[in-house]
Amino acid sequence: MSFKIFLSPPHLEANSQHYLNEAIASNWIAPIGPMLDAWEQDILIVTGRHAVLTTSGSAALELALLLLGTQAGDYVFAATHTCNATINAILHIGAIPVLIDSEPESWNLSAEFLKEAIHDFDKAGNLKRVKALIVVDIYGMPAKMEEISNLTEAYNIPILEDAAEAVGSEYRGKKAGTLGDLGVYSFNGNKIITCGGGGVLLCKTKEQAEWAKFIATQAKDKADWYQHSEIGYTYRMSNILAAIGRGQYELVEKRVARKKEIHESYLSLFHSLGLKDAFIAQKNDHAKTNYWLSVFQIRKELNVDPQSVINQLKQRGIEARRFWKPMHLQLVYRAYSYYGDNVAESLFNLGICFPSGTGMTTNEHNEVLSSLEIILKDEAL
Numbered sequence: 110m111s112f113k114i115f116l117s118p119p120h121l122e123a124n125s126q127h128y129l130n131e132a133i134a135s136n137w138i139a140p141i142g143p144m145l146d147a148w149e150q151d152i153l154i155v156t157g158r159h160a161v162l163t164t165s166g167s168a169a170l171e172l173a174l175l176l177l178g179t180q181a182g183d184y185v186f187a188a189t190h191t192c193n194a195t196i197n198a199i200l201h202i203g204a205i206p207v208l209i210d211s212e213p214e215s216w217n218l219s220a221e222f223l224k225e226a227i228h229d230f231d232k233a234g235n236l237k238r239v240k241a242l243i244v245v246d247i248y249g250m251p252a253k254m255e256e257i258s259n260l261t262e263a264y265n266i267p268i269l270e271d272a273a274e275a276v277g278s279e280y281r282g283k284k285a286g287t288l289g290d291l292g293v294y295s296f297n298g299n300k301i302i303t304c305g306g307g308g309v310l311l312c313k314t315k316e317q318a319e320w321a322k323f324i325a326t327q328a329k330d331k332a333d334w335y336q337h338s339e340i341g342y343t344y345r346m347s348n349i350l351a352a353i354g355r356g357q358y359e360l361v362e363k364r365v366a367r368k369k370e371i372h373e374s375y376l377s378l379f380h381s382l383g384l385k386d387a388f389i390a391q392k393n394d395h396a397k398t399n400y401w402l403s404v405f406q407i408r409k410e411l412n413v414d415p416q417s418v419i420n421q422l423k424q425r426g427i428e429a430r431r432f433w434k435p436m437h438l439q440l441v442y443r444a445y446s447y448y449g450d451n452v453a454e455s456l457f458n459l460g461i462c463f464p465s466g467t468g469m470t471t472n473e474h475n476e477v478l479s480s481l482e483i484i485l486k487d488e489a490l
C-alpha cells in the first residue's frame with residue numbers, strides 16, 4: 110500500500126537544482142570540493158560551529174564519540190527515547206550504552222534519572238569510564254539542556270547533542286546542535302531538510318573538525334604515498350549531495366515557519382472538536398522547536414488508540430506514525446542498563462505523529478484535516 114500523503118517527505122526548490130548543476134559542471138563529484146566547503150562555511154556562519162559534512166547523521170555521531178575518546182568497553186549514557194541510530198553509534202565502536210528515560214514535558218532526557226545513573230556509576234567507581242552523554246532533541250524539540258549540563262559539568266561528562274531532528278530549533282537563544290560539546294544534524298530523506306542522505310558534525314574548534322575530516326577520509330597521513338597511522342572511515346559527504354543540501358539549508362527558516370503553521374492547524378482542529386486538552390504537545394519553556402513532526406500525546410482518559418487512528422489514516426492513503434519505541438524495550442538492546450520510570454514507554458503507547466510535509470498542497474493538507482476530523486469524531490466523541 111503506498112501513501113498519497115507522506116509523513117515528512119523531501120521538499121526541494123530550484124536553488125538546490127542550481128547548485129547541483131554547478132557541482133556537475135565543475136566535475137567535483139568526489140567527497141571533496143567547493144560545495145562541501147561552501148556549505149560548511151554557511152553552517153559556521155549560522156551556528157558558530159566548525160562543520161564536518163558526513164555520509165549520514167549516524168557517521169557524524171560515531172565521529173563525535175571517537176573525538177571524545179570513546180573506546181571499546183567504555184560507557185556512553187544516552188536518551189532511550191530516540192532513533193536506534195543514536196545507540197548503534199555507541200555499539201559500533203564497542204562501547205556500552207546506558208539508557209536514560211524521558212521527562213514528561215519535553216519528552217527528552219530526564220535530569221532526574223541521569224542523576225541516578227551518575228550516582229550509581231560514581232558509587233561503583235565507574236564514572237571515569239563514562240565518555241559521553243548523548244542528549245537527543247526529539248522530534249525537533251530541544252532538551253532541557255541547562256538542568257542536564259549542570260549535572261554533567263559537576264562530573265566532567267561531555268555532552269554530545271544528537272540534534273539530528275532539530276535543524277532550525279533553538280534553546281535559550283542558541284541554535285540546537287550547539288548546546289553540547291559536540292553536535293550532530295541528519296539530512297536523511299525525511300528530516301526537515303535533506304540532501305538525500307547525509308549529516309554533519311558540529312565542533313567547537315577547528316582542530317576537532319580537521320581531525321574528524323582526516324578520520325572520515327581514510328586517515329591519510331601527509332606523505333607522497335598512502336600512509337596510515339590511524340584507522341579511518343569513508344564517512345565524508347559527496348560534493349554532489351552537498352550541492353543539494355546547501356540549497357536546502359538556505360530554506361531552514363521558511364521550513365520551520367511552515368511546519369509551525371501545520372502544527373497549529375492540528376491544534377485548531379482539536380480545539381474545534383472540543384478536544385483541545387486531549388492532545389498534549391511537547392513543551393520546553395526555553396526552547397523554540399522546528400516542529401519537524403506534528404507530534405501529540407493522546408491523553409489516556411480519552412481512550413483513543415493511536416494505532417487505530419494510524420490504520421484509518423492509512424486506509425485513506427495518509428501516512429501517520431507511532432513515536433519512537435524506547436530503546437530499552439527493543440529486543441536488540443535489552444541487555445543494557447536503563448534508568449527511568451516508564452515515561453518514554455507511556456509516550457510510545459499514547460503518541461502519534463501526523464503528516465507535516467512542508468510541500469503538502471492546500472488540498473492535501475485539507476484532506477488530512479478532514480480525514481482526521483471524521484476519524485476523531487468516530488473514535489473520541
Ligand SMILES: *Cc1c(COP(=O)(O)O)cnc(C)c1O
Pocket residue numbers: 164165166167168191192194195245271273274295296297306307308
Ligand atoms: C535520523 C536520526 C539519526 C540518524 O541520522 P541518519 O542520517 O539517518 O544516519 C540519529 N538520531 C536521531 C535522533 C535521528 O532522528
